[in-house]
Amino acid sequence: MxxxxxxxxxxxxxxxxxxxxxxxxxxxxxxxxxxxxxxxxxxxxxxxxxxxxxxxxxxxxxxxxxxxxxxxxxxxxxxxxxxxxxxxxxxxxxxxxxxxxxxSEESRHKRIRNRRYKALQKLQDESDYFSEKQMMYRNPLLYEQLIGQYLTDEEIQERDGVDNENLTFLNMILETVDRNQMRETKNEQMLTEIIHDGSNLGKSDKKDNNIKQKGQKKWGDFDTPDTKPSFVPETRKQAMISSPERNLLREEFFQEMYSSFIEGSDTDIDYSTIDNDEQYDDLQQLSQDAEDRYFDSELNDVENLEEHMKLVEQYGKKSNKTNECALDDSLDIFMKHISNKLNVS
Known part of the structure; x- marks a missing residue:
């Protein structure tokens, strides 16, 4: 049974x-x-x-x-x-x-990057997510290294100036919270950088440092008291470089932040809402793909043609508002631009 x-x-x-x-x-x-x-x-x-x-x-x-x-x-x-x-x-x-x-993995990777690039453009147009101040909040250490240390006191005051038109008590609180969070983020980034640099020291260097820290003391020796204050206010000194160099470093910071977004490194972004959203697909490129499929097909079946015409119509309506080149081409140019800038620096 x-x-x-x-x-x-x-x-x-x-x-x-x-x-x-x-x-x-x-x-x-x-x-x-x-x-x-x-x-x-x-x-x-x-x-x-x-x-x-x-x-x-x-x-x-x-x-x-x-x-x-x-x-x-x-x-x-x-x-x-x-x-x-x-x-x-x-x-x-x-x-x-x-x-x-x-x-396929290749097609999926390309599709996701294209959608993220389209979302980046939308955020630039409709929000302050890629404003200099907001990007400074997200990556304060990189901002200080590439932009902040070269600003004059007047430029810093202009950057941090209060928006009197939209000044409310709530906005003041939010600004304070953002700045406190930025300081914490910067401290964490600096600590990570110090640990990373320390891990690259050779064993001999670490051994020498340990000996210097511990010291070789004899009987009767006393420690010399540390007379330095525990906290020394940081005195800001503007680093001086030429105007073209400043512009190049500023552009490099912006490109680094754009790359971070496209590569999926921004922790405050829910990428699933972008990667799975068809509204970020480029209709012109899709239309071209449908046309290629139609003319490459031996049958030239009606459905491929109908799909092509539908996409052409959709893109025609959209192109009245904006005249952008194909997303694949735009993204390739954009990413090559980033690589070139980083190689130059």
């Missing part, structure tokens, strides 16, 4: 279609909007989502991939590579090939 149960379980496992797990993943894990034909019902129940997705898969695996393919996990693609729908074989295989490229 026990053997029969084991046999039944093995038969169930062998007959289980992984598409059910894939659909469950799409419904529960991926952020997909399921449209319901009934206007009076705003939310679609989970069971209805599962049924709708499975019905679509049974009608046309290709249409299923077109609608849900980009939401799949990369390991799901292997399942569809094993399928061979006779009625739509060529169209289906082309779709699988495109999805394999879309979910």
């Amino acid at each position: 026990e053997n029969n149960c084991l046999t039944d379980n093995s038969d169930m496992e062998s007959n289980f279609d992984p598409i059910h797990d894939i659909i469950d993943y799409l419904v529960r894990c991926a952020k997909i909007s399921f449209k319901n034909a009934r206007i009076d019902e705003t939310e679609v129940r989970t069971t209805d989502k599962v049924r709708m997705a499975y019905d679509l898969y049974q009608r046309s695996p290709t249409d299923f991939l077109i609608q849900f393919g980009k939401y799949l996990a990369p390991y799901h693609i292997g399942y569809f590579e094993t399928l061979n729908p006779v009625s739509e074989k060529e169209r289906f295989q082309e779709c699988v090939t495109q999805l394999k490229h879309y979910h």
Whole structure:
């Protein structure tokens, strides 16, 4: 009897279609909007989502991939590579090939960097996140090394001046909190830098330092009291460099902060809201990709053309507001600019 149960379980496992797990993943894990034909019902129940997705898969695996393919996990693609729908074989295989490229690590890395670059531009236009003062708060030590030490007293007063138009008690409190946090961050950065420099000392240097610190004292010797005060106020002395050098260092600071954002190093940013948001995709580049797929395809099928025309229309509306070059080109130029500046310095 026990053997029969084991046999039944093995038969169930062998007959289980992984598409059910894939659909469950799409419904529960991926952020997909399921449209319901009934206007009076705003939310679609989970069971209805599962049924709708499975019905679509049974009608046309290709249409299923077109609608849900980009939401799949990369390991799901292997399942569809094993399928061979006779009625739509060529169209289906082309779709699988495109999805394999879309979910590849190289494509995903490029897509994420492009979206972050687009988010950077949006933050520049709509917030003060990349203002000099806000970036100084986030990385005060680098700011001091590249910009702060070269500022005149008048420039510092102008930078730290109070905005009388928006002056409120709450703003004053927030400004104080930001400055206190900046001091703590700077102290932590300096301590990390000291520890890092200390770890690079050779063993012989460490041994010599230990001997000097401990000292070789004989019987009857007394310690010499330290007459230095425990705290010495820091006297600011402006470092003098030429104006072109100041501008170059300022630009280097800005590029370092931009790079930090794109590389995902800003701890106060929830990158998942950017990396998974399609609104940051560049419509012009997507349109060009769709056009290339259409003209490179032997079939030149209508759906590729329709996709291209739809993207062209969307980009046309968008280009009335802004006239930007393709994001890939912009990002490549941007990153090369950063590398060149760092090499020069």
